[in-house]
Amino acid sequence: MDPIRNPYAPGAGQRPPELAGRDRELAQFDVVVERVARARPERSLVLTGLRGVGKTVLLNAMRSQAMARLWGTGKIEAKPEQSIRRPVGAALHMAIREVAQRHRNPERVAAFFSVLKAFLLRDPAASAGKPGHRWQPGIDGPAARGRADSGDIEIDVTELFLDAAAVAADLGVGVALFVDEMQDVRGEDLSAICAACHELSQQAAPLIVVGAGLPHLPSLLSSCKSYSERLFHYLRIDRLDRAAADRALTAPAEREGAAFTPAALDVLYDAADGYPYFVQAYGKVSWDTAPESPITADDVKVAAPQAESELAVGFFGSRYERATPAEREYMRAMASLGDGQVPTADVADTLSRKPSSLSPARDSLIKKGLVYSAERGTVAFTVPHFGHFLRAQPL
Numbered sequence: 001m002d003p004i005r006n007p008y009a010p011g012a013g014q015r016p017p018e019l020a021g022r023d024r025e026l027a028q029f030d031v032v033v034e035r036v037a038r039a040r041p042e043r044s045l046v047l048t049g050l051r052g053v054g055k056t057v058l059l060n061a062m063r064s065q066a067m068a069r070l071w072g073t074g075k076i077e078a079k080p081e082q083s084i085r086r087p088v089g090a091a092l093h094m095a096i097r098e099v100a101q102r103h104r105n106p107e108r109v110a111a112f113f114s115v116l117k118a119f120l121l122r123d124p125a126a127s128a129g130k131p132g133h134r135w136q137p138g139i140d141g142p143a144a145r146g147r148a149d150s151g152d153i154e155i156d157v158t159e160l161f162l163d164a165a166a167v168a169a170d171l172g173v174g175v176a177l178f179v180d181e182m183q184d185v186r187g188e189d190l191s192a193i194c195a196a197c198h199e200l201s202q203q204a205a206p207l208i209v210v211g212a213g214l215p216h217l218p219s220l221l222s223s224c225k226s227y228s229e230r231l232f233h234y235l236r237i238d239r240l241d242r243a244a245a246d247r248a249l250t251a252p253a254e255r256e257g258a259a260f261t262p263a264a265l266d267v268l269y270d271a272a273d274g275y276p277y278f279v280q281a282y283g284k285v286s287w288d289t290a291p292e293s294p295i296t297a298d299d300v301k302v303a304a305p306q307a308e309s310e311l312a313v314g315f316f317g318s319r320y321e322r323a324t325p326a327e328r329e330y331m332r333a334m335a336s337l338g339d340g341q342v343p344t345a346d347v348a349d350t351l352s353r354k355p356s357s358l359s360p361a362r363d364s365l366i367k368k369g370l371v372y373s374a375e376r377g378t379v380a381f382t383v384p385h386f387g388h389f390l391r392a393q394p395l
Contacts, residue, residue: 001290007252008284013056016280017252021244022058025235029062029210032233033069036174036206043230044197044209046182048217049237051369051383052277052315055212058237059178062210066176072099072168075178080367084189085123088157088177089116092164093139095175102171112167113139118149119160154192161196165205174206182211183220184369191224197231214382216372239274239384248276249283253295258287263297271304275384277315282307316389322368330361331370334379335390341380 007017025047035042045062047055059075066073074091078084093116100109117139143149148159161177168175179185185193193209200207211217211232221228240248246265253259260268268286272278282304286295289303323331333350334342344362348355362379365371370386371379381387 001287003288005256006284006287007256008280010277010280010284015057016248018248019061020248021240025058029065033066036208039204041201041204043233046232047212047235047237048215052275053237054276055237056180059180059212063178071173072096072175077180078182078184080184083123084185089120091177096164096167099168099171099173109167110141112163114141114144115147115163118143119156122149122151153188154195157192158196158199161200161207162205165207169206177209179211182213183217187224194225194228194231214372216374240276242269245269245274245279248279258293260295264295264300267297267300281311316386319370326361327365330358332390335387339387341378344377344379
């Protein structure tokens with residue numbers, strides 16, 4: 001079949017041609033946006049799930065919903081050990097610029113930007129670089145004094161969020177800050193976000209945070225603030241059920257005048273196991289392999305080895321290559337014990353080592369986002385089917 005017309009999109013964070021199986025989450029976000037816009041108390045949202053389930057895609061879809069309601073929006077991707085000052089400041093700069101042109105009081109908007117400039121200048125990295133040179137954010141006018149500039153990240157984030165919300169409230173809209181890879185936000189910064197969300201909720205201020213991260217993100221938030229479980233709506237993003245996985249394949253094909261046989265859909269679901277990234281990967285290769293429509297089970301079986309090879313290199317292999325020899329040994333031991341959560345004590349027994357001697361490898365794997373620990377004393381892979389990939393690799 002014509003590869004130019006191939007509708008499938010197995011890309012990192014790339015929106016699939018049919019966003020199937022996420023209607024519930026999108027509808028829930030609509031309710032949150034509408035309630036916040038009406039000054040009703042509401043919680044921010046946190047999306048959690050394994051890699052490849054479409055968290056970033058859903059985050060972007062929610063951002064589009066907010067923009068359609070004329071909200072100001074900004075998005076950041078957290079990075080380990082990076083302060084959130086500059087990325088959050090840049091995201092809120094973008095968000096307020098989106099609504100500023102509709103504001104009737106330019107002085108009020110300018111006052112916010114002066115507070116934002118003060119917030120950004122408290123970034124420790126602002127004074128790094130050549131002696132005598134100080135980094136300056138691209139904001140005209142002087143920095144405010146006495147607001148969001150204390151140097152205490154919790155106080156400063158809270159004050160900045162409240163001021164941004166006040167500008168949006170003047171217009172009857174809100175601000176949404178989207179945080180991808182939220183599990184990589186530093187502990188003190190994560191605590192600051194929680195404290196700010198707590199204050200926003202109490203004041204019914206129209207600013208929400210929508211975070212996305214790995215399954216252990218709720219436990220990280222709880223360790224920062226004991227009340228975090230009451231601050232957020234937690235939405236677990238999982239693999240697609242059979243009906244949604246089929247729709248993700250058939251709807252784009254129908255728009256191109258093509259189809260799948262029922263048997264082909266059976267084989268595809270077994271291969272992709274409902275994970276959205278895998279659905280797109282197998283769908284794309286099956287389309288390119290099939291000589292004509294409808295795509296048959298035999299077409300999928302012929303295409304499957306190519307899809308598995310591409311996943312082995314781009315999805316699994318790229319992550320495996322990031323690991324050190326000691327970390328690879330640890331992951332192989334995990335894989336030998338199964339595909340779900342495994343006790344760290346069992347990993348140590350498999351390697352005939354003391355658990356304490358393996359802590360550095362485990363902690364490093366967690367920091368690299370290759371494994372996570374949702375419960376004390378257990379570990380699991382962040383990538384679906386990663387155990388199967390490891391077991392297929394030669395020793």
